[in-house]
Amino acid sequence: MSNKNTGGKGSFINLLIPPRVREVKITEVLPCLAAEDRIRVVGNTGEKLSDLLPVIYLYLPQATYSRESDSVSFMFEEHLITVFGEGKITATNLKDKDEAIRTLNYVKDLLNRAAIYVNRHGVPSLELMSSKPKVNPIEINKSLPKKDCGECGVSTCYGFAVKLALGECKPSMCPYLDANSQKELQKKIHFIQI
Numbered sequence: 703m704s705n706k707n708t709g710g711k712g713s714f715i716n717l718l719i720p721p722r723v724r725e726v727k728i729t730e731v732l733p734c735l736a737a738e739d740r741i742r743v744v745g746n747t748g749e750k751l752s753d754l755l756p757v758i759y760l761y762l763p764q765a766t767y768s769r770e771s772d773s774v775s776f777m778f779e780e781h782l783i784t785v786f787g788e789g790k791i792t793a794t795n796l797k798d799k800d801e802a803i804r805t806l807n808y809v810k811d812l813l814n815r816a817a818i819y820v821n822r823h824g825v826p827s828l829e830l831m832s833s834k835p836k837v838n839p840i841e842i843n844k845s846l847p848k849k850d851c852g853e854c855g856v857s858t859c860y861g862f863a864v865k866l867a868l869g870e871c872k873p874s875m876c877p878y879l880d881a882n883s884q885k886e887l888q889k890k891i892h893f894i895q896i
């Protein structure tokens with residue numbers, strides 16, 4: 703049986719649950735292989751994360767998951783992030799340590815939201831894992847206002863749709879989408895809601 707979460711109930715209860723990941727300590731700062739003036743970092747949560755990785759895979763449209771290496775990888779802004787079940791996180795293409803901290807805090811928040819999902823629904827089933835659809839920018843574009851005004855930071859609505867499909871933008875960045883339209887778009891972008 704599938705355990706897909708489509709609702710947003712329980713947010714009050716969620717506030718009462720202590721965060722699973724309290725901090726991500728930076729354990730290594732290394733030169734980035736992709737760009738000379740950039741760094742990559744290795745962080746550690748001190749927590750086993752294996753049960754949270756399938757949730758992140760299902761939530762983020764462009765994430766890849768490997769059962770063999772017990773890891774999930776995805777892009778956040780221009781950074782390639784990999785989270786390992788043992789608790790390690792790597793992040794690439796960072797300007798400096800401040801950007802590393804901001805990026806790792808984003809991952810920490812994501813992991814804690816995934817932990818709430820697991821508390822409420824359990825670890826996603828294999829059936830659910832194998833039914834994740836590809837997010838199609840053409841489909842997403844149908845729900846956008848077609849003004850091509852650039853106010854979202856992308857010059858065209860289709861360009862914005864592509865970024866939404868990659869998980870690089872949020873519907874709230876378009877000022878012409880009301881709350882309902884934003885919610886509908888979130889459902890198109892994220893296979894599960896966390």
Ligand code: SF4
Pocket residue numbers: 846847848849850851852853854855856857858859862875876877878
């Ligand atoms: S702000 Fe909205 S309407 Fe304007 S280009 Fe972006 S998505 Fe299109």
